[in-house]
Amino acid sequence: xxxxxxFFLTSALLLSSCVSMKEYExxxxxxxxxxxxxxxxxxxxxxxxxxxxxxxxQSQAMxxxxxxxxxxxxxxxxxxxxxxxxxxxxxxxxxxxVENYMQQITGKNRDLSKANKLLEQRxxxxxxxxxQMRQHQKQLEERQEQMEQNQKAISQAxxxxxxxxxxxxxxxxxxLVGFSDKGLNxxxxxxxxxxxxxxxxxxxxxxxxxxxxGVEALKSLAKILQDNPKLTIMVEGHTDNDAFRGTTAVKxxxxxxxxxxxAVVKQLLKLGPQIDPSxxxxxxxxxxxxxxxxxxxxxxxxxxxxEIILTPQxxxxxNLLGQ
Numbered sequence: 001x002x003x004x005x006x007f008f009l010t011s012a013l014l015l016s017s018c019v020s021m022k023e024y025e026x027x028x029x030x031x032x033x034x035x036x037x038x039x040x041x042x043x044x045x046x047x048x049x050x051x052x053x054x055x056x057x058q059s060q061a062m063x064x065x066x067x068x069x070x071x072x073x074x075x076x077x078x079x080x081x082x083x084x085x086x087x088x089x090x091x092x093x094x095x096x097x098v099e100n101y102m103q104q105i106t107g108k109n110r111d112l113s114k115a116n117k118l119l120e121q122r123x124x125x126x127x128x129x130x131x132q133m134r135q136h137q138k139q140l141e142e143r144q145e146q147m148e149q150n151q152k153a154i155s156q157a158x159x160x161x162x163x164x165x166x167x168x169x170x171x172x173x174x175x176l177v178g179f180s181d182k183g184l185n186x187x188x189x190x191x192x193x194x195x196x197x198x199x200x201x202x203x204x205x206x207x208x209x210x211x212x213x214g215v216e217a218l219k220s221l222a223k224i225l226q227d228n229p230k231l232t233i234m235v236e237g238h239t240d241n242d243a244f245r246g247t248t249a250v251k252x253x254x255x256x257x258x259x260x261x262x263a264v265v266k267q268l269l270k271l272g273p274q275i276d277p278s279x280x281x282x283x284x285x286x287x288x289x290x291x292x293x294x295x296x297x298x299x300x301x302x303x304x305x306x307e308i309i310l311t312p313q314x315x316x317x318x319n320l321l322g323q
Contacts, residue, residue: 161191164312168228169193172310175220183305184217192311195221196291199260199304208250208259210267218264221308222272233268233280234309237261240300241287257284264306 165188172195173186183198199205202214210218225233237257244253261282269275287294290303 161312165191165193168224168231168310168312171224172221175224176217179213179217182213183301192309195308195310197306197308198301199306200301202264202306203260206244206246206256208256208263210263214264215267215271218267219271222268222275225268225310226272226274228310229274229276230313231279232311232313233265233275234311235261235265235268235280235282236289236307236309237264237282237284238289238291238303238305238307239287240290240303241294242300253286254284257286258282260284260306264308268308 169186169188172193173180176184176186176195179197179201183201185194185196187194187196197214197217201217202210204211225231237260239253239257241253244256245251246255250256250259261284265280265282269277269280287303290299291305292299292302294300294303
């Protein structure tokens with residue numbers, strides 16, 4: 001640009017001698033205008049250079065950004081590829097899992113069906129067992145009720161028997177009250193009435209014949225036994241441990257205790273002809289069932305005795321116990 005202007009000015013000077021002033025002024029004006037244009041062009045060129053530099057910087061920045069974005073895109077593509085592979089693997093695992101699960105479900109359904117059938121069978125069996133248990137429980141309750149009724153009846157029967165025994169004891173004690181100081185005792189034991197008569201009241205020493213005093217005592221007792229036909233009568237003879245040496249058929253304490261018991265039975269049957277002999281028993285214990293130890297004369301006297309054991313009939317109570 002400067003070269004062109006200089007050339008123009010030089011040419012103008014060379015030709016100045018050949019041009020008029022008017023032309024010179026015109027040329028001067030053109031020159032001035034050209035300088036302005038050149039300055040403007042220079043300014044525009046500078047602006048264009050700066051704009052170009054800015055554009056270059058922007059281009060470089062955009063290039064770097066594009067490079068980063070390209071790298072990011074490549075990274076995303078790699079990640080996407082990896083995710084696709086992972087997804088494919090997961091899909092395969094999912095499909096396999098679903099298939100296995102469906103197979104398991106099918107198997108479980110078959111097992112569940114079998115279990116349901118077995119459960120229904122068990123429920124039926126359980127219902128049958130429950131019905132049997134209800135029936136059994138009902139039977140037990142009925143049995144319990146029957147047992148309670150029987151227990152009540154037994155208690156009442158035992159109470160009645162106890163009253164009967166006590167009444168019998170009282171009657172015997174009153175009938176024999178005149179002999180209470182002569183070796184006679186009346187007591188109840190084990191549901192029975194024991195009438196104990198010492199030998200001094202019934203027999204002479206070594207004898208088995210009932211004395212007159214003994215007959216009087218047995219007469220009062222025989223009347224009571226006739227009035228109570230349901231009594232079982234056991235007559236037991238007892239001795240002390242002194243040896244008895246007889247010269248007749250009665251040779252020892254066994255024989256003596258039996259003979260004395262038999263003698264009392266015969267007297268009772270004689271004095272009470274209405275007593276049924278089938279309910280009377282005679283027995284001898286010799287010295288083997290003492291009341292007290294045979295260590296003194298007084299004790300031996302107590303052991304030499306005849307016991308008449310009266311037992312009320314308890315068949316009705318036994319029948320209740322057997323139900």
